Amino acid sequence: MAKEQSRKAKKNPIGEFFKDLGADIADIGTTFAKGGFRTRVSYLIMGFGQIFRGQVLRGFMYLFVEAAIICYLIFFGWDYLKKFTTLGTVETGKVGRVTVYGDNSFLILLFGILTIMAIVALIFMWRLNIRDNKKQDELLRAGKKLPGNKADWLSLFDSNFDKTLLALPVVGIFVFTVLPIVFMICVAFTNYDATHQAPSKLFTWVGFENFKNLFSFASTGFGGTFVQVLIWTIVWAFFATFIDYFLGIAVAMLINRKGVKFKKVWRTILVMTIAVPQFVSLLYVSKLFDSNGLINGTLLRLGWIKTAIPFWTNPILAKVMIIVINIWIGIPYLMLIATGLLMNIPEDLYESARIDGASPWQMFKSITLPYMFFVTGPFLLTQFTGNLNNFNVIYLLTGGAPKSGSMVGGAGKTDLLVTWLYKMTINDTNYKMAAVIGIMVFIVTAVISLVVYQMLPSVRDEEGFQ
Amino acid sequence: MAKQSSMKRNRAIGNFFSYVVLVLISLIWLFPFVGVLLNSFRSYDPAVEYGGMVDYLIPKHFSLDNYKFILSGQTNYLKWYGNTVLIAICVAVLQTIIILCVSYALSRMRFKGRTFLMRFWLILGMFPGFLTMICLYFLLKQIGLTQAGAIPGLILVSVASSGMGYYVCKGYFDTIPKALDEAARIDGASRARVFLTMIIPMSKPIIIYTALVAFMAPWCDYIFASYIAFGHDSSYNVAVALYRWMNTGDYQGYFTRFCAGGVLVAIPVTVLFMLLQRYYVEGVTGGAVKG
Incomplete structure (x- = not known):
């Protein structure tokens, strides 16, 4: 009706x-x-x-x-x-x-x-x-x-x-x-x-001159760079969201385990990352992995490596590092959210599964995960769109570096659309293209939100888990 | 019997591994903080030690030189610190008031254009914040709130648009039964009275959550603060100033001083957060489930 x-x-x-x-x-x-x-x-x-x-x-x-x-x-x-x-x-x-x-x-x-x-x-x-x-x-x-x-x-x-x-x-x-x-x-x-x-x-x-420029693949056009940055933005958001999600749930389950003591202590330690300002912790971490930072310095001194590992100068390594370090930031949030939710899952579901002889992995796969997905669907979506625009992590860790001569608009290999937008505003004062990129970010966010929102289990079937 | 003891052993082994993993995680998670703290005790004075990056963690000589430097007034650090505190407190208070007002109106009142307003704000939220930076800068410049006036300018901008962040708070208000409102209104209380004397006292957790989040955001704000205060040293906040120490040409010598500054700025927020952790968890979990 x-x-x-x-x-x-x-x-x-x-x-x-x-x-x-x-x-x-x-x-x-x-x-x-x-x-x-x-x-x-x-x-x-x-x-x-x-x-x-x-x-x-x-x-x-x-x-x-x-x-x-x-x-x-x-x-x-x-x-x-x-x-x-x-x-x-x-x-x-x-x-x-x-x-x-x-x-x-x-x-x-x-x-x-x-x-x-x-x-x-x-x-x-x-x-x-x-x-x-x-x-x-x-x-x-x-x-x-x-x-x-x-x-x-x-x-x-x-x-x-x-x-x-x-x-x-x-x-x-x-x-x-x-x-x-x-x-x-x-x-x-x-x-x-x-x-x-x-x-x-x-x-x-x-x-529409600027939009034409954005989709022009000639040497001075923005097309090639835009596609590269867009793909990395989406790849990054995907990994940053889902890796953190699963690891966060795993850590929450580990702390929730019967028999593990000092639950509050473990949680408090993890939550420190939310409390300490990111510009302190992330800037320190970024220097930690610098070519003459503590990690490289120690490994060189111990003779385990001959030359410094190019954590921030090799594009692929830099991308992996960003995703890995983001786990450090992401897990505590997910752990906090998952802890409360895991306790809400009716214990008798597990009980009957155990009687049927289900292994822990099976129970996780067919009880815990579906429940979590159902309840946190909208949250995952906002998390994903938030990561598409996750300025702080990229900016504080790499600043978008390593730069590449093949990219226009001062973009680097780890730049997201938003950090690229920021660079064009501040460094190049190329306001027209920054505005175009901003509109593109909006379109990407809006399309993903709309499409995914329709697919969410809690939207399609509100009664599902109640 | 044999089965039971093997189960016990399994559980003990499981617990053992859990502890190993948890200790490992804790070490990784605490490492950067310990690193910053230890570095802050390494003197920058070349006669004692070196203020740049080194390949060892524990300083050879324990010294308070960095803290002395920061607090001595050779730089504007205390001014920056004051700016940060001022901005954070103002934003926390004003933003909380605005969010409470918006949330109450959207949760309890049914007026024309309500759904339009909510949808419109949702769509606005999909535009990246930095898009509007240049325009905001010139808007503020028109009314003289940049550079020297950057502090009120920053407060104004953070507070002005805060109404859009009503989701968590409205979700909380929605869970307070409407029957309470109606009972009070039958007794002759006006909406404003219901809001001020009933809803607000019942919303302590969400008020603390909102204020905490609002307080922490400007504490870490770098981008906008650096843009608006551009080039005007005494209107920087700590984040802007420390970022410059770290990333200007001579950051090598300022590394340990950055760490000391970072420790000082992190302590109050961390303590505050730890004290109010319970409310934060409540807010975050509630917000996540309702979406």
């Missing part, structure tokens, strides 16, 4: 949207036709109706928002918005000895986007304002009283408490996450890079 409903809801979302939009516009029209003069004035001066119906607080809120946004548009936003299509035409130059500042493409793009969003917000508020007026008109016509200012104010702590709670977080996320993300998506369609640095130089729209 629920499924049918959801399928109906999914049916042609675009058509639905336009249908809703049409109904909305019709509603705006009829409200104007039917409404009193207060409602009609509110179409121009938001909050007018509310103020003159006695809801001063609410009315001034609308009025204030309208005034603020319109002031922003007139005195600030419009200057940027009108240059939005070209991102500026006047380059900064020198007249004699004086620098004359021209257009700043960066600010034009940033504030242009902000202005467009402000206009959308204004339209949204305007619509809310009309709906509010309509509701008040209807209430008054029905002979009811409107809630007073005090009730309005108090509702913010009761029936409208969600608005109070969410206002600040939503604004914060909007300014410091949504706006920057939209901005960077736009940058992916411009030529903003080291040779087009604002404010001294202009940059402009280039369409």
Whole structure:
């Protein structure tokens, strides 16, 4: 039943949207036709109706928002918005000895986007304002009283408490996450890079040029490097997730074993890796395996090897090392999670298996693992996507090295997409390609999440293990 | 009888091997920490010993030179340390408040756009964080919160987007029976009252978990801190400063001093974490199972 409903809801979302939009516009029209003069004035001066119906607080809120946004548009936003299509035409130059500042493409793009969003917000508020007026008109016509200012104010702590709670977080996320993300998506369609640095130089729209570059396999194209980095990113995430997962469960089972004492001590020792800041422990470990670090030094001194083992300079060895050292970080988390879960498995399952003569391995394979998979499915997925973007481990251990002449954009053999993105931002200031890579990371994460989520046993069959 | 004793022997052998493996694991896991600690006691003074990397673990002369150097004021270490503590405390407090508010709203209230908001945030979370770094930098620069003002800038950025990390906390709120809320509301309590006087006192474990995680993140933050404080020595946090000691040209001489700085910065977090371990485990396990 629920499924049918959801399928109906999914049916042609675009058509639905336009249908809703049409109904909305019709509603705006009829409200104007039917409404009193207060409602009609509110179409121009938001909050007018509310103020003159006695809801001063609410009315001034609308009025204030309208005034603020319109002031922003007139005195600030419009200057940027009108240059939005070209991102500026006047380059900064020198007249004699004086620098004359021209257009700043960066600010034009940033504030242009902000202005467009402000206009959308204004339209949204305007619509809310009309709906509010309509509701008040209807209430008054029905002979009811409107809630007073005090009730309005108090509702913010009761029936409208969600608005109070969410206002600040939503604004914060909007300014410091949504706006920057939209901005960077736009940058992916411009030529903003080291040779087009604002404010001294202009940059402009280039369409899909950067995406073409990403998939071009010519010598200067990003295609070859992108494919290499992408494959390593996925390989790394796969190993980092699953090796840690199985070893973590194994360690948890070992500590949980009947007869093993000092369980708390063992756990505490492992958990130390979570507590100690990674930039201390991982940087030390990375130096430990350095060509003149402790490990190589000791082995050389003992005469076991003749030359230093190239832990960080041989690409394959470096990749293996990263995965191995990541076990050191990953096991404690998994151990913590698995410990609690293992205790939840009904003991009689094991008991009956034992009576049937199952070996420990068989019990692990057909009771423990399926149970763990079922319960931790979503966690494994987030773990996997987290590893796709696991910046710290790579950056602190190798910094993406060893570098390779055959790779563009300063990428090294152990770079993940995110560390590559970081390098292009910081070292090369190649913002346009960094933005393109960022979008690719998003696509990879989103596709994997969606596909795997549908396949999870706990999603397909919720009753499975209960 | 014979069978029983052989089983006993098997179990004893099994236990023995378990201990061997566990001791091995413990050694491997503790090695880096012991290494950092021992290195921090090796003097950097060439007259005594050497401050770079060496091929032996235990220092030949036990010395406190590195700690003296760090605490003497020759560098800004104390300032960096203060910055780190300040950022961590502010972020922990503010982020916890925001996450509690968002979680309560999403767990208890049903309002228009609720599912849209949750889905939208989920999708936003799939963008890599570094993507927005340049833009954030210039945004902060516009309001003067970079370089000299990097500390409030960092706090602002970490707190502003923290609402998206509501999952674990909301999962916890979902397990508190709604009947409690409803009973209180029938007695005339407003939503805000229910939230402040009922839900929050019942959520001690999750509040501690949220605050602990929020406290530890800026303690280790390197990337963003280094970008925003770029080139302004006195607004670094410890992570940025120590990373530079390790990876600038003369890290050879600064290696032991890095270790000493690392020990000092690791002690408070480690102690705090160990004390609150129980809550951390609860939060992590709860979060993992609910997904």
